[in-house]
Amino acid sequence: MPIPNGDSGWVFEACGLKKQYDDGQVQALRGVDFRIQQGEFVAIVGPSGSGKSTLLQMLGALDHPSAGTLRYRGASLQERADLASYRALEIGFIFQAFHLLPTFTALENVQIPMFETHRSVSERKHRAIELLKAVGLETRLHHFPAKLSGGERQRVAIARSLANGASVLLADEPTGNLDSENANLILDLLVGLRREQNFTLILVTHDLGIARQAARIIEMKDGRIVSDALNKEPT
Amino acid sequence: MTFFTFVTRGLTRRPVRTGLTIVGIAIGIAAVVALVGISRGFESSWQTGMKSRGTDIVVSSMGRGLTPKPFSATVVERIAPLPHVAETCTLLVDLISVEKAEMMIVSARQWGGFSWKNLKITSGRLPNDDAERAVVLGKTAAEVLVKKVGDTLQLETEELNVVGIVDGGAVVEDGSFILSLPLLQGITGNQGKINIIDVRVTPGTGKEALTRLCEQITGLVPEARAVVAGEHIRESQAYRMISAMSWGTSLLAVLVGVLGVMNTMLMTIFERTQEICVLLAIGWSRGRIVRMVLWESALLGFLGGVSGVLIGVVGVKLLVTTPAIRGLLEAELNPQLLVMAVAIAVVVGVFSGIYPAWWSSRLAPSQALHG
Incomplete structure (x- = not known):
């Protein structure tokens, strides 16, 4: 399905983006500017406290910037009234700690975001099965998260993030809780799915090895972007 | 999986706590059924007696x-x-x-x-x-x-x-x-x-x-x-006192039920803070979160109400056969009273769920990233 771009042609445009907490005592973002195109694979790297997760929260509309503007497909995200709908339909979120609901099976977890769509019960189930097949978990449909390995849980989370056909995937340290073997498998899966579906992948990591797989690396420090460069040879 | 699956899973994840809360509501509702049923039965027993005497x-x-x-x-x-x-x-x-x-x-x-x-x-x-x-x-x-x-x-x-x-x-x-x-x-x-x-x-x-x-x-x-004939019993101060005490005791029992459900719902919401934030982060609207919590508390109320009606009916049936009371009165357990008792329990459930629902709807989705 072609993804409609706004007038600007950019998926995200950030201009002078700031975020402060505790009445300005903590400056998480100190004026960030960048633009991201549809289909890009961007890695945001930086040490703890550099503001990379805060930036991801802004992109995911999980929090509001204190100053500056953030546009999604040409329209201001701050002025958008239906942020829940934005989170449900436009983006997919992948968390470091997976955050699957423990009392729901893999199949059920993948269906959760689909409640915000008009899909019928059977359509939701059918789509969840397809997505779990796509991440190689067709034999684990009815397993609860406690019965899945870390890598399998993250694969369920990836399937969940794609449930509503998001055009942007935001991943916060998606391999942070995995061993290197599973980390590589998850990264390969994400890269493969991105190639197939052409979604924009924005990945936050402190692991430069993982960041090198992205086509573009944004490095942050103390709430500012210190470098934003194309990676000419993604590994 | 339907939305109702969320509602039931929310309650079945802590079966003992849910069960105890249901028992708590059930006792309150059983008290309503028994006391109001007996009080009404007292009146109707005398009315029937009068009719029978012609x-x-x-x-x-x-x-x-x-x-x-x-x-x-x-x-x-x-x-x-x-x-x-x-x-x-x-x-x-x-x-x-x-x-x-x-x-x-x-x-x-x-x-x-x-x-x-x-x-x-x-x-x-x-x-x-x-x-x-x-x-x-x-x-x-x-x-x-x-x-x-x-x-x-x-x-x-x-x-x-x-x-x-x-x-x-x-x-x-x-x-x-x-x-x-x-x-x-x-x-x-x-x-x-x-x-x-x-x-x-x-x-x-x-x-x-x-x-x-x-x-x-x-x-x-x-x-x-x-x-x-029959109305004279309502003139009795003793009857009025019994009636007032029935409703008073019932009200207290219901109040205890409200606190019980509210406590359970708050506990369950506090435990699920992270989950609720995740639901918000992946696109659930605040309205859906509120509906989920209110449905859970309404279901608790409903289950407590139905159990309470059963306990109340059985209890009253046993009570009126005891030698101290037998022959003095019969309880009036008409369907209206039983439906009203369940309705009270559901209202108690929904009312008790308002604060937890409001609290959970105020959570920030960004908390999903922490922890």
Whole structure:
């Protein structure tokens, strides 16, 4: 399905983006500017406290910037009234700690975001099965998260993030809780799915090895972007 | 998977806590069913008893006690000549401990009065005259006292012969100990006193005429008040007190239920803070989160309500068979009361869920990234 771009042609445009907490005592973002195109694979790297997760929260509309503007497909995200709908339909979120609901099976977890769509019960189930097949978990449909390995849980989370056909995937340290073997498998899966579906992948990591797989690396420090460069040879 | 799956999973993840909360609501609702059912049953038992005696108007002075205050029997002479009055029957009714029964309705009736006529004899006979030292027992009273025709009964200091067992056609009548008026007046030292006059009106007397007659009698008999049969029990301060206590106790029980559900819902929401934030982060609207919490608490209320109705009905059925109460009243457990009890429980559930729902809807989705 072609993804409609706004007038600007950019998926995200950030201009002078700031975020402060505790009445300005903590400056998480100190004026960030960048633009991201549809289909890009961007890695945001930086040490703890550099503001990379805060930036991801802004992109995911999980929090509001204190100053500056953030546009999604040409329209201001701050002025958008239906942020829940934005989170449900436009983006997919992948968390470091997976955050699957423990009392729901893999199949059920993948269906959760689909409640915000008009899909019928059977359509939701059918789509969840397809997505779990796509991440190689067709034999684990009815397993609860406690019965899945870390890598399998993250694969369920990836399937969940794609449930509503998001055009942007935001991943916060998606391999942070995995061993290197599973980390590589998850990264390969994400890269493969991105190639197939052409979604924009924005990945936050402190692991430069993982960041090198992205086509573009944004490095942050103390709430500012210190470098934003194309990676000419993604590994 | 449907939205309802979320609601049920929310409750089944902590089955013991959910079960205990349901039990808590159920006890409250059982109290509502039992107390209100008994209180209403008390009223309807007396109404049925009046109907069974063939009484249209009751003249009595319902004071603070469960039985009316005595007044002079000569009062009846002022009532009998009034238009629309077909017959009168004077009674002295009391609640007295009789042998094994802690409290029994002792109903002494004017000999030959119409209140004797509707009694169906199941064994033995009625007393031969008002001088015979004999009693007839309602069938339930006979069972409670374990007496049959030919046995003797001790009432105060008097020994009386059981000459008959009767079917009175109403719980109150079946639970009564019936004897002639002069006999009880003599035993209790109330010579010349009665506390009830049953009035039967001429056939075809309309509702308005009945009300006018009540007003007329009340004007003629300042020591008592005439009311349409059955309504006199509502005039009793004791009944009003019982009724008020029933509702008061029920209200307390319901309040405890509210606190119980609110506590459970808050606990479950606090435990699931992270999950709720994740749901918000992956696109669930705040409205859907509120609906989820309110449905959970409503379901808790509903389950508690249904269990409470079952416990209440079974409890009341057992209670009215206990010797202390048997024959005095029957509980009125009509479907309206039972549906109302479940509805109260659901309202309690929803009301208790409002604060937890509001609290959970205020959570920030960004918290999903922490932890």
